[in-house]
Amino acid sequence: MKPRLLALGDGALTLEFGEHIDPALNAKVIAARDALAAMKLEGISDVVPTWRSLTVHFDPLRLDRERFGQQLLQCALAETQESALATRWQLPVVFGDEFGPDLAAVAQATGRSAVEIIEALCATELRVFLIGFLPGFPYLGELPDWLRLPRLATPRAAVPANSLAIAGAQAAIYPWQSPGGWHLLGRTPVRLFDVDNVDRPALLAPGDSVRLTPIGRDEFERLAAAVAAHAIDPARWQAK
Amino acid sequence: MIEILDAPLPASFQDGGRPGYRHLGVPLSGALDAEWLAIANALAGNPPATVALEIRLRGPRLRATRPLTLALAGEFSARIEDAAGQSRTAGNWRSLVLADNEILDCGFLKSGIGYLAVQGGFDLPAVLGSRSTYARAGLGGIDGRGIKAGDRIRVGADETTALQGGRAKDALLAVADGATPVLLRLPQPPRVTDAPLRVIAGPQRDYFTDAAWAAFLGAGFSVGREADRMGLRLDGPRLEHMRGADIISDAVMPGAIQVPGDGRPIILLADCQTVGGYPKIATVIGADLPRLGHALPGQTLRFVEIGLDEALAARREATAALAQCIASMVPDRAEFNLDALYSANLIDGVIDAQH
Numbered sequence: 375m376k377p378r379l380l381a382l383g384d385g386a387l388t389l390e391f392g393e394h395i396d397p398a399l400n401a402k403v404i405a406a407r408d409a410l411a412a413m414k415l416e417g418i419s420d421v422v423p424t425w426r427s428l429t430v431h432f433d434p435l436r437l438d439r440e441r442f443g444q445q446l447l448q449c450a451l452a453e454t455q456e457s458a459l460a461t462r463w464q465l466p467v468v469f470g471d472e473f474g475p476d477l478a479a480v481a482q483a484t485g486r487s488a489v490e491i492i493e494a495l496c497a498t499e500l501r502v503f504l505i506g507f508l509p510g511f512p513y514l515g516e517l518p519d520w521l522r523l524p525r526l527a528t529p530r531a532a533v534p535a536n537s538l539a540i541a542g543a544q545a546a547i548y549p550w551q552s553p554g555g556w557h558l559l560g561r562t563p564v565r566l567f568d569v570d571n572v573d574r575p576a577l578l579a580p581g582d583s584v585r586l587t588p589i590g591r592d593e594f595e596r597l598a599a600a601v602a603a604h605a606i607d608p609a610r611w612q613a614k
Numbered sequence: 615m616i617e618i619l620d621a622p623l624p625a626s627f628q629d630g631g632r633p634g635y636r637h638l639g640v641p642l643s644g645a646l647d648a649e650w651l652a653i654a655n656a657l658a659g660n661p662p663a664t665v666a667l668e669i670r671l672r673g674p675r676l677r678a679t680r681p682l683t684l685a686l687a688g689e690f691s692a693r694i695e696d697a698a699g700q701s702r703t704a705g706n707w708r709s710l711v712l713a714d715n716e717i718l719d720c721g722f723l724k725s726g727i728g729y730l731a732v733q734g735g736f737d738l739p740a741v742l743g744s745r746s747t748y749a750r751a752g753l754g755g756i757d758g759r760g761i762k763a764g765d766r767i768r769v770g771a772d773e774t775t776a777l778q779g780g781r782a783k784d785a786l787l788a789v790a791d792g793a794t795p796v797l798l799r800l801p802q803p804p805r806v807t808d809a810p811l812r813v814i815a816g817p818q819r820d821y822f823t824d825a826a827w828a829a830f831l832g833a834g835f836s837v838g839r840e841a842d843r844m845g846l847r848l849d850g851p852r853l854e855h856m857r858g859a860d861i862i863s864d865a866v867m868p869g870a871i872q873v874p875g876d877g878r879p880i881i882l883l884a885d886c887q888t889v890g891g892y893p894k895i896a897t898v899i900g901a902d903l904p905r906l907g908h909a910l911p912g913q914t915l916r917f918v919e920i921g922l923d924e925a926l927a928a929r930r931e932a933t934a935a936l937a938q939c940i941a942s943m944v945p946d947r948a949e950f951n952l953d954a955l956y957s958a959n960l961i962d963g964v965i966d967a968q969h
Contacts, residue, residue, distance in 0.1 A: 384899050
């Protein structure tokens with residue numbers, strides 16, 4: 375499918391690359407985002423990458439729609455390469471027990487051991503396809519085929535903040551306590567959303583990538599206490 | 615300081631919203647009717663997007679702990695009670711002056727929403743550049759929630775405060791001296807029209823049958839009970855999908871009309887999420903967005919399709935109309951309790967004015 379422009383009302387344009395979930399498609403979205411950022415246009419308020427499209431919220435009284443649409447289509451042609459605006463993260467996770475109450479059930483449903491599941495998750499470079507649902511909520515993917523499960527039949531009323539969860543081809547980390555129907559496998563001590571960080575309140579942004587590293591309960595508690603005391607610079611979670 | 619005595623229904627602080635963070639999942643938020651917010655602020659002597667209270671159906675009772683200039687934009691039935699228990703009408707669409715310990719009861723609202731602005735703004739911390747309340751994530755306002763009885767909010771700590779606080783006191787002094795006060799009145803209050811809402815065909819218009827499109831434009835839709843700052847659910851003819859009711863999530867915005875599998879459209883409003891997984895049949899144009907904030911359950915909404923050029927012209931017209939509305943404000947002599955001001959506050963005013 376050729377990239378096309380869709381009007382989202384008179385104040386936004388969506389550059390659509392396709393209608394499915396595919397890392398290659400998402401890479402084009404991120405390349406277009408980067409190309410648009412390089413143009414430094416006035417009159418744009420938000421640039422929102424999704425799985426398969428890039429939406430730009432703009433002021434049509436300041437930016438000529440026709441001309442801007444042509445510029446966006448130019449951005450669609452940008453080469454997909456490693457994004458200069460993307461960050462690679464390495465996030466510690468404590469798996470199982472009360473932190474990941476569904477780990478045993480996921481092992482049973484997939485016919486693998488808990489250790490195999492943890493190893494497979496930590497061996498996968500997870501792409502941040504989209505931030506949505508809640509402020510800072512990352513949709514990560516993609517999981518190995520054998521680890522793709524339907525959502526829980528009965529969602530939980532309250533998923534603890536910082537829970538690592540999976541459903542279908544995706545993984546996510548809940549930045550806030552919220553209701554949720556995904557399988558909970560573990561928890562990270564990392565703060566995913568910080569309102570005091572005005573430049574970048576969400577740790578993860580679309581186009582970033584994430585590796586998970588298993589840690590033990592003691593290490594989790596030590597790091598969680600340090601995060602709560604604001605004693606850890608978020609840059610520490612960047613991959614070396 | 616303003617003390618909330620009673621807040622029977624939710625009211626939230628809203629300003630121009632929180633743009634620039636939607637790629638990180640943070641909703642835009644902000645006043646549902648940015649035009650009335652601007653009018654309330656102009657009457658209170660503030661810049662247009664200064665944070666104000668957005669009130670639905672029934673407003674709070676509040677007490678001023680120092681003399682304040684404020685304004686109500688909306689069809690309120692508000693009254694002011696003085697310390698002696700005397701009560702007087704507090705007019706809409708004009709600057710109001712509260713003396714020490716006077717109580718403003720905003721009363722019931724005939725318009726769907728209204729705004730209470732106070733000179734100098736409410737002193738709330740900016741969260742990601744905005745004081746707008748987004749309750750779902752606890753952002754903005756007072757601890758990210760609506761107001762409740764017992765809340766005490768400082769007034770007038772915007773950057774502009776020093777100047778405007780001074781102006782307010784000058785105004786009071788001017789009134790006391792019999793000179794012309796810097797209080798304003800809007801001679802012709804704005805009306806919320808019930809003309810059809812103008813829409814642009816949505817990014818997923820092709821997910822719907824032509825019959826659904828015709829029904830969408832031809833029928834009236836009634837606003838359902840599920841109506842809040844996130845969106846309005848509508849009842850009317852069921853809008854049939856041609857290609858299924860699920861899409862791979864993409865971006866949405868206030869005004870977008872999405873249709874889930876049950877065929878009942880939802881118009882998204884200021885607190886809507888940043889992305890959504892339902893096809894969007896149409897989007898209400900920016901110029902008609904403020905009207906959606908006033909929609910009440912049971913009310914009928916109609917839609918008419920227009921082109922992008924017309925939408926741009928409508929946006930220009932709306933901008934010009936708002937500027938004209940604010941320019942049409944005339945000086946007003948406030949109906950307030952002069953004795954109370956004399957006894958309690960003029961001395962403060964004189965001292966401050968001399969600084």
